[in-house]
Amino acid sequence: MKIRRHFFMLREAYPHAEDGVPFEVTTAELAEKLDCTHRNMVLLLKRMAAEGWISWSARRGRGNRSLLAFEQPAEKLLLEEAEELALRGDLQSAFELLQRKGLGGASLTRFQQWLTGQFGFRSTVEGQRRTDTLRFPLPGSIDSLDPARIHYSGESHLVNQLFDGLVRIDPKGGSILPHLAHAWETNEERTEWTFYLRKGVLFHHGREMTSTDVRYTLTRLRRLAPNGLYNWVYNGIEEMDTPDDTTIRIRLQQRNEVFLSFLSTNRASIVPEDICEAEGEAFGQEQGTVIGTGPYRLASRGHGIWILEVFPAYFRERAFLDRVEVWTMPHSSDAGKEEDLEELRQFQVMHNVRIEGMTGGQWQQVRQSGTTCKFMTVNELKDGPLANPAIRSVLNRAIHRGELLRLLSGDVIEPAASFWLPDKSGKINNAGWEHDNAGKLRKELAEAGYQGEPLKLITIPQYENDAAIIRGLLDLSGITLEVQLLAAEQFKGAERMSADLLLFAVMLDEHRELRLIDLYKSMMQHMDRQTSVKVEDTLRRILAEQDSAERIKLFIQIEGILAGRHSLLFLYRKHLKTAFHPSVQGISLESLGWVRFRDLWFR
Structure with a gap:
């Protein structure tokens, strides 16, 4: 609504005015703020007053000042404007409006809650023709x-x-x-x-x-x-x-x-x-x-x-x-929090969510076949502390996996020690680990020659939280870690070669073999020459092996070589879940755990 945008212009012209409190202003000043003639200014203010957005008491005569008061919060009107844009099919402009006006997280959350109600399944009938739509x-x-x-x-x-x-x-x-x-x-x-x-x-x-x-x-x-x-x-x-x-x-x-x-x-x-x-x-x-x-x-x-x-x-x-x-x-920085579940429930199909607290009778869930495995690799071609295998070993132990999992939290997180084999570490007791182990690890680091030099970890923005937790864990043992974030496309390039450590993730799904071969070929760019030759030879044998069970054994050999050198540091696995409303039928998961639209139907 164009008149609403004139209101925003007027409100921004008087940022210190309190809602509901009249203040004096001349009609000439109002016309200037609205960038229009006196006649059009009067028409605009009357329309705003009719909408209940302002109250305006005009006083005629040279030097007389009118009284103006803003009766509606600008935030409320901004949300209404965003809703109208979304309903007209311009979702991008709706988000841009809210971000451009600098609304806080609470306002964006309210818009998201409204938007959630627009999603789901709808069936319309025109004549004898029924059209089924999923938003x-x-x-x-x-x-x-x-x-x-x-x-x-x-x-x-x-x-x-x-x-x-x-x-x-x-x-x-x-x-x-x-x-x-x-x-x-x-x-x-x-x-x-x-x-x-x-x-x-x-x-x-x-x-x-x-x-x-x-x-x-x-x-x-x-x-x-x-x-x-x-x-x-x-x-x-x-x-x-x-x-x-x-x-x-x-x-x-x-x-x-x-x-x-x-x-x-x-x-x-x-x-x-x-x-x-x-x-x-x-x-x-x-x-x-x-x-x-x-x-x-x-x-x-x-x-x-x-x-x-x-x-x-x-x-x-x-x-x-x-x-x-x-x-x-x-993306919402708060995505996945329990308080967001109420609005997510209206989506009817949700991907990659924690579903603790959901009523079993209201929702069904599928544990997707794939998992995401997070890990770090060492750049063995870079001169520095991590050229020393002993320091790599201590660093690996300083990232206490039990504490890492506690800080990450979630019913979908579990330890990982392999891309193929289940973790056999059992339940880890975290009690007092910082105090008992930190001193020992500091001593081992000093004996190995580490003198507190800062190490650089490079990862992508999506893994910033993981990197921050790892930095905190290493700090307890006296290891200084600097984190640099690169966009995904940059992360694939030569710029990552300045890192001591690289934080990766790989999807372990039906294409696990392809993904791991791709990963190892990428890692070969920062392996030492002797290890690179071993890995390349094993990959060649994998590609020539028809028996899938024998290929898996060869894959496990590669990770054994790298983990044994402490140049491949497994962190954790994250299981992905899809939740869906009982009205949804035909749930069938494709690669990456997404539901195939072709298979969906609704009761």
Whole structure:
């Protein structure tokens, strides 16, 4: 409402005026503050008075002063303005308004509470036509929906709704299943893979998918993201040929037993050659087209709201939901606190939440198959105290895992000593550990040659809390830690090589092997030469090993080498949970624990 914005102008012009207390002002001054003529100023003030926002007693005559009082708090009107913007579909401007006006956390919380009531399932009927819509909140923002360029879990989730891959993997990672390809075969050396595509699979713009699109997708991935996630897989493709529209033959430079697993990731989602070539860099970006073969197509996006509509020609069964509205929302620093649960309950489907205190009869919960494992690695190529294995050993013990878990708290946190094996440390007694151990550790550090030099830990902003806790624990033993935060893209680059310690996390889900190979290849950049050679050799053996159980043994060998050198320091695992209202049916979790919209239906 435009008149409300004039009120904000007037209120900001008199920041020290108290609500409900009249003060003197001339009409000329009011016209100047509102940047309008005397006539328009009078009309504006009368409208504000009619709304009950102000009281105004005009006094005519030269030198006479009028009385003005603000009768409504500006905060209340700001919230109303934000609500109107959100209802008009401009969620981004609503948040920007509240942040620009400098409202405190309580006001933002009230807006979030109002916004929560706008989410959930709605069914409308026009004539004989019923339309089922789910309005879904997504913390964070969406920068890209190009499978080759996505970085964040929210982006990944939407890509899973809009695109498909040649194959899919079951949630436990135990088997590869047909998808866009209905069958495949490989040669005896397992370096040549032939995929047979389903006929009649349509892209959202109506063209049939062919083997040429598959070849283009993998070629484009190498071109756009030569150093991207899993690049060692697609950069290992030697040649591709397409004997016909439904057959593609892919020849690898060397055997790779996780190749099929890679093809099941959304990184390998099939994109249409004609649209990508026409749009170039714009494909999947804010101003570009998003075209896949998935169960939903992108109908519109803007101002923080992404609208997905069912794709009736989907090659598998049609989704129940006709429309999904994804509202991207800024991250809250208080996300996950118990006091937020009341508003979260209205979402009907919630991801990655603690659900202590929820009434069992009101909510059901699924413990997602994946876990997040936090750990630190040592930059062994940097001269400094941590070049000494003895100091690394003491530092590892100074991060008391029992106290770490207590400070983190939560029913989803548990100790970790491996990416594969369960922790066997049992219940840890924290009582008095600071006083009993700190002196011993300080003495060991001094004997090892540590003289209090500050160590630098680099991590991403999302892990700032973990870094602060670790810094406090190390401080008790006399280890000085400086924390530097890098954006995710910077963290992948050379800038992290200035660190003594790096704080990482890895998702252990159905793609665990791919993620760990990616991780170890990254860690090799800061391993000592001898260790790097050992790890590289073991990774080569993993990629050549067809038996998954034998591959796991080799993975455990790698972590044993690194943990034994105290260059890989496990911290903890976090189990993820999804809670959902009993009215929601068809809960089925995909990679990263997100619910597939295609499977949802409502009683």
